[in-house]
Amino acid sequence: MNPDAHQLWRAPRWALAVLLAVLGMLGPFSIDTYIPAFSGIAQSLGATPVEMQQTLSAYLFGYAFMNLFHGALADSFGRRPVVLWGLAAFTLASVGCALSQSIGHLVFFRAVQGLSTGAGIVVSRAVIRDMFPPAQAQQVMSQVTIYFGVAPAIAPIVGGWLFVHTGWHSIFWFLVAVGVVLWIANFKLLPETLHVTQRQPFNVRHLMRGYWQLGSSPSFLLLALASGVPFNGMFLYVLAAPVFLGTHLALAPTEFFWFFVLNIGGIMLGAWLSGRLAGKIAPKQQIRHGFVIMLVIGVINLVANMLFKANASWAIFPIAVFAFGWALMVPVVTLLVLDLYPERRGMASSLQAFIGSTANGVVAGVIAPLVMHSTAALAAASLLMMCVGLVAWVYLHHRWPEIGRTAAD
Numbered sequence: 001m002n003p004d005a006h007q008l009w010r011a012p013r014w015a016l017a018v019l020l021a022v023l024g025m026l027g028p029f030s031i032d033t034y035i036p037a038f039s040g041i042a043q044s045l046g047a048t049p050v051e052m053q054q055t056l057s058a059y060l061f062g063y064a065f066m067n068l069f070h071g072a073l074a075d076s077f078g079r080r081p082v083v084l085w086g087l088a089a090f091t092l093a094s095v096g097c098a099l100s101q102s103i104g105h106l107v108f109f110r111a112v113q114g115l116s117t118g119a120g121i122v123v124s125r126a127v128i129r130d131m132f133p134p135a136q137a138q139q140v141m142s143q144v145t146i147y148f149g150v151a152p153a154i155a156p157i158v159g160g161w162l163f164v165h166t167g168w169h170s171i172f173w174f175l176v177a178v179g180v181v182l183w184i185a186n187f188k189l190l191p192e193t194l195h196v197t198q199r200q201p202f203n204v205r206h207l208m209r210g211y212w213q214l215g216s217s218p219s220f221l222l223l224a225l226a227s228g229v230p231f232n233g234m235f236l237y238v239l240a241a242p243v244f245l246g247t248h249l250a251l252a253p254t255e256f257f258w259f260f261v262l263n264i265g266g267i268m269l270g271a272w273l274s275g276r277l278a279g280k281i282a283p284k285q286q287i288r289h290g291f292v293i294m295l296v297i298g299v300i301n302l303v304a305n306m307l308f309k310a311n312a313s314w315a316i317f318p319i320a321v322f323a324f325g326w327a328l329m330v331p332v333v334t335l336l337v338l339d340l341y342p343e344r345r346g347m348a349s350s351l352q353a354f355i356g357s358t359a360n361g362v363v364a365g366v367i368a369p370l371v372m373h374s375t376a377a378l379a380a381a382s383l384l385m386m387c388v389g390l391v392a393w394v395y396l397h398h399r400w401p402e403i404g405r406t407a408a409d
Contacts, residue, residue, distance in 0.1 A: 002193050004195065008131065008192075009131065013136075013140060014143060016131070017143035018147055019189055020127060020144050021124075021144040021145075022147070022182065022185075023120040023123075023124050023190075024121040024124045024144060025120075025147070026090065026179075027063060027117040027118060027120060028151045028155070029175075030117055031056065031059065031155075032159065033156070033159035033174070034159055034168070035159065035241070035242075036156050036159045037162075037168040038052050038242070045100070045106065046103070047103040051103045051107075052103075053369070055103070055106055055107050056239075057361060057364055058107045058110050058111040058114065059110040059111060059114035060360050060365070061114065061365075062113070063115070063118050063357045063361075064118075064354055064357035065115065066114070066118050067122055070082055070119045070123060070349075070350050071122050071126065071345075071348065071349045072346060073346075074119075074123050075126075075200040075344060076199060076200050078199070079123050079193050079194050079346075080190055082119050082123055083120065083186050084183060086118075087116075087119070087179055087183040087186065089112065089116035090113055090117055090175075090179050092112075093112035093113040094173075094179055095172075096112065097110060097175070098169050098172035122349045123349070124144065125141075125334060125349040125352075126193075126194075126338070126345045126346045126349050128140050128141055128144070129338045129339070130195075131193055134279075138278035138283075139275040141274075141331035142272065142275030142331045145270075145331055146267070146272060150264060150268075157257055158174070198343070210344050213341065214341060214351050217340070218399070219396060219403060220340050220351070222392040222395060223337045223340070223352075223392075223396060223403075224337060224355040224356070225355065225389055226389045227334055227337060227356065228352065228353075228355045228356025228357075228389075229355075230294060230326055230385060230386045230388070231326060231356060232367075232382075233322055233382040233383065233385045233386040234322055234323050234382070236368055236378060236385070237263075237319050237378065239372075241256060244378060245312075248315075249310060249315060258312075258316065262316055262317065262319075263319055266321060266322070266323035266327065267324070267326070267327040270325065270327030273328055274327065274330075275331075282405055283336060284405060286328065286329060287393060289329070290330070291325070291393060293322075293325030293328065294326060294390075295386065295387075295390060297318050298318075298379075298386050298387075299383065301322070304379075305376040305378075305379040306376050306379075319382075333393075336404055
């Protein structure tokens with residue numbers, strides 16, 4: 001924690017949470033905004049469905065790759081420069097997307113967008129721990145998760161409206177405007193939270209030593225898996241939304257928002273409860289509650305989809321409950337990741353985001369196309385990805401029982 005933290009931000013704590021949440025929202029917002037325009041973009045550029053999927057995969061893998069470096073750069077040069085340069089690159093890449101005349105151009109600029117947007121979520125996590133002690137950090141992280149959860153609900157609605165009324169190019173011009181506004185807001189408001197005494201040397205040997213330290217740490221890797229992979233149990237349904245909602249549940253595009261509203265409601269409620277529990281129960285107990293909720297509802301969802309034909313009257317609700325369980329535990333797991341190596345919080349946030357976003361990319365490019373043909377297959381894949389995180393946490397709990405017993409100092 002920065003020893004001068006109390007002097008860096010004098011506005012209400014929730015205002016910093018909003019700033020950091022909006023910064024972190026940029027990544028998922030950039031994914032979900034253009035999804036409603038897939039068919040229109042494909043028709044305009046003469047692209048196949050597989051080529052359109054590549055625009056998503058290129059973004060996600062670019063996002064995952066650069067996440068390896070955002071945190072390390074932020075540990076050496078400070079939080080502000082990484083955020084501001086990332087936002088500038090995102091804005092320019094969005095201009096490139098808007099001006100794309102071929103699918104190849106769009107894939108390239110989507111990859112550049114992915115390379116730049118990770119700075120927001122990676123650095124925002126480090127800023128929180130720079131600024132607040134553990135219990136307060138969990139409360140702020142929970143607030144960030146609440147606001148962060150609004151993005152997937154709003155983005156498809158905004159993107160669909162822009163596509164219908166002004167064409168697909170306007171979606172990317174809108175992202176240009178978002179990038180400009182965020183750059184100005186962070187330039188004026190975001191303090192430099194990394195104390196000068198906590199900066200790490202920027203040289204290849206030091207960086208490799210840090211990557212090796214974290215990458216060879218079983219406890220770090222298990223925590224990163226526990227936080228990053230279960231998210232895909234919910235994200236899978238977002239990726240498969242056009243088929244899951246439109247084909248399997250026979251909902252009209254104008255009715256899709258119910259799915260997103262319920263899921264975001266689950267995320268916001270879980271994150272709110274996580275913040276309320278901060279400092280009142282042990283972190284590992286709260287994590288256990290989240291996993292139990294996800295496991296129970298995941299099993300119920302799978303059994304229901306195997307026995308009955310999926311119907312909109314019930315098939316959406318298990319995913320919202322799953323989202324609640326995930327949001328209840330993820331702020332706690334994230335803070336445990338950051339506190340394993342306090343001197344390398346930026347790098348830890350980077351590697352955590354890299355593991356999670358790599359899983360997102362695999363789900364988007366491989367798993368979702370394989371299972372979206374069946375609601376039972378979707379439910380099974382969702383449960384399986386949650387179980388990866390659950391097994392990681394159970395083994396960690398058995399091997400290092402002291403982790404999460406009490407909050408770090």
